[in-house]
Amino acid sequence: MTPGNDRSGGFGPDLAEVFGPSQHDGGPELVQLLTPEGERVSHPEFSFGDGMTPAEEAEMIRGFYRDMVLTRRIDTEATALQRHGELGIWAQLLGQEAAQIGAGRALRPQDYVFPTYREHGVAWCRGVDPIELLGLYRGVDQGAWDPAKYNFHLYTIVIGAQTLHATGYAMGMQRDGAVGTGDPDRDAAVIAHFGDGASSQGDVNEAFIFAASYNAPVVFFCQNNQWAISEPIERQSRIPLYQRALGFGFPGVRVDGNDVLATYAVTQAALQRARDGQGPTFVEAYTYRMGAHTTTDDPTRYRLSDDVERWRLKCPIERTKAYLQRNGLADQAFFDDLSAEADELGARLREGCKNLADPSxxxxxxxxxxxxxxxxxxxxxxxxxxxxxxxxxx
Structure with a gap:
């Protein structure tokens, strides 16, 4: 759908029609479907499992849990490899697994991803071999995977630049007729990942302007882990980040980024809105970086250990495990098998990293x-x- 063909003169439908009043009328801010204690809760605008049988829903949640556990193992192994001198640096995602897996699993094959340098979980969802991620941080390549194969772009080191790339790519999709046709196998969207620190960059704000002006089918997915290296979010914005979207003319929504069900539901809705030709959405996944910014960073110099421990109680993996166990959706054999799978993955990563050849x-x-x-x-x-x-x- 081109600008001007929808019900709002080019910026998509009225915000209340898309995300309801709670996101801009002072109601509850945070979309949450699974509490830190692992209990399901309802939300007036978003839900998980619609159209699924109970068995299908349980299978999907087990899949989310597996993805998060294996993604954390990738992160743990890569951090250890860097400490042993096998990688030059590594950008950790500890604590952000639900934000990445929820967003990654909401994608369709034809959708395209523009990541930062920390989207290891999204890369996993798109089928990128994690050893290919290690090559970049080992310094033997500049990102060796084929973006066209996975619809997953190379990592972007320049902070926020990928949001402009994503917007331009989305505008190209729009002009190629891959948006708003009603064909679920053709209609596509773009998602751009960035952090709370990047939201202060000029590139990001320019991307917002272009996306709004041209009604581009792009989702701006911000993982607000509350620290831009050593700068707290309070130094960057006087309002919740998702509310910035309103100033550019498109909706924003804040989701519990440690809740994989809510992240999936919100991202799925935002992507579908883009595919339908209704333009951009800003998703703020409210989470916490439990590890360091990178392996060159010492977070103990600028944040309190009490904050880390408080957020550890909101661990995305543990809350999903609690839900599975409490509802009898996974037995001990499932967890044991997954633990063994994680050990096998860890061994493969250690061996594969050391065998990466130096480039010509x-x-x-x-x-x-x-x-x-x-x-x-x-x-x-x-x-x-x-x-x-x-x-x-x-």
Whole structure:
């Protein structure tokens, strides 16, 4: 659907029609469907499991739990590998598993993801081998997976730049007729991941303007883990981040980012809205970074241990496990099998990381352009001659 063809003159339907009054009339802010104690609760605007049988719903929740456990194991192993000198750096996601798995599993195959450098859980959902993630942090490649294969872009290190990339890609989808056709196998959306710190970047705000102006089918998914490296969220915004969206002319919603059911439900609704041609949505997943910003960071220098322990009680994995156990949806064999699977994954990551081959110095020229230019070929030949000059010295 092109701008001007919907019920609001180009910015999608009235906000109350999309997300109801609670998101902008002072009602309950946080969308939550699973409490930290593992109890299901209802929400007036979002729900999980509609159209599923009880067996299908239970299977999906077990799948969420498995994804979160294995994603945490990837994070744990990568952190240990960095400590042992096998990786140069690693960006941890400890505590943010539900935000990433909920968002990742809400995607359809034709949707496209623009991540930051921390979306290891979303990469897992898209089928990217975690060893390919390790190559980037080991320094043997610049991201070796094929974005077109997974509809998952390469990690973006420049803070917030991926939101502009995502908006442009979404506008291209729109012009290619892949939005608002009513065909569930064709209609597509884009999701851009970023953090609370990135929300203060000019690139992000420019992306909001373009997305709103052109009614682009993009979901801006902010994992508000409350710390932009050492800067607390209170220094960045006087209002909840999701409310910023209203100033740009599209809806925002805050979801409990440690609740995988709520994150899935909210992201699914936002993506569908984009696919239907109703434009952008801002999703703020309210969570907490229990680990360090990266393995070069020491969070004990700027935050209280009491805060970390308080959030540890809201652990996304433990609350899902509590729900499964309390309702008899998973037996001990399930948890034992998953533990063994996590151990196998850990062993594969350790071995695979150490076996990653160093790149050829000339490979840096391979993917600069789709077709080699004369200037680049001349540079390549010059660098090759320089490398050859060292052979006689040994």
């Amino acid at each position: 110095p000339l490979s840096i020229f391979d993917h600069v352009y789709a077709e080699q230019t004369p200037e680049l070929e001349a540079q390549r030949e010059g660098f090759a001659a320089y490398l050859d000059s060292f052979e006689g010295a040994h």
